[in-house]
Amino acid sequence: MALSFEQKEIYARNIKLKEVGEEGQQKLLDAKVLVIGCGGLGSPVLLYLTMMGIGTIGLCDGDTVSLSNLNRQILYTMDDIDKLKAEQAGKRLRAANPNANFSIYPVFFNEENAEEICESYDIIIDCLDNFETRIILNDACIKLGIPFVHAGVSHYGGQLMTIVPGKSACLRCIFPHGNVNQPKVLDNAILGATAGVMASMQVMEVFKYLIGLPVSDNGFIFYDGLKMTCEKITLYPLPSCACRSAKLR
Numbered sequence: 001m002a003l004s005f006e007q008k009e010i011y012a013r014n015i016k017l018k019e020v021g022e023e024g025q026q027k028l029l030d031a032k033v034l035v036i037g038c039g040g041l042g043s044p045v046l047l048y049l050t051m052m053g054i055g056t057i058g059l060c061d062g063d064t065v066s067l068s069n070l071n072r073q074i075l076y077t078m079d080d081i082d083k084l085k086a087e088q089a090g091k092r093l094r095a096a097n098p099n100a101n102f103s104i105y106p107v108f109f110n111e112e113n114a115e116e117i118c119e120s121y122d123i124i125i126d127c128l129d130n131f132e133t134r135i136i137l138n139d140a141c142i143k144l145g146i147p148f149v150h151a152g153v154s155h156y157g158g159q160l161m162t163i164v165p166g167k168s169a170c171l172r173c174i175f176p177h178g179n180v181n182q183p184k185v186l187d188n189a190i191l192g193a194t195a196g197v198m199a200s201m202q203v204m205e206v207f208k209y210l211i212g213l214p215v216s217d218n219g220f221i222f223y224d225g226l227k228m229t230c231e232k233i234t235l236y237p238l239p240s241c242a243c244r245s246a247k248l249r
């Protein structure tokens, strides 16, 4: 299907990128991307996906907006307090791009609903805030053969990894015994811009995957906003991990 005149105007700056062109923009318009978590990472991720022209976007979050969210969850305002994040985010995003399709899941992602929510998407973005739910997402993606882009943030830094089933190490390879030995984060301190940096990196990965450019699927990237450094650790799948036999669908 050819791009309309309006689409050519809206996405003109995308289309000018030699890696994109009209063909690449059409790939973005045809893509289905799911975002799990509509908070600090999810807010900027969703805005960039929407404005980039992703055709179908899923939003999953069962939480409501609270005052302490507003320093970083840039989809919301004071008017959204105590309302469901997924529904309020959907309203804001529909206004920003009425031509995109939004599927709203105002529920907490869990073992029971994971596969049903994930199964129809091309790629998924992990914008969660806890390890237990990330492992549920990890296992669903490995089983279904769907790539996902993990990120986590705290204070002034964060980490990112794109997991492509059948190729990459997964979160279970990195934390084979769960997070029991990981130091507990005692405070929830975070500068909002830190989430913005990591969210932008997640969208870059999704963009490249959908366009057909190489992604960072072989290790963890660590960003430190105070030192302004980015480092990468190469990782390989654990021989004993279920992801070794996973297949990209």
Ligand SMILES: [Zn+2]
Pocket (backbone or CB within 6 Å): 169, 170, 171, 172, 173, 174, 237, 238, 241, 242, 243, 244
């Ligand atoms: Zn693994």
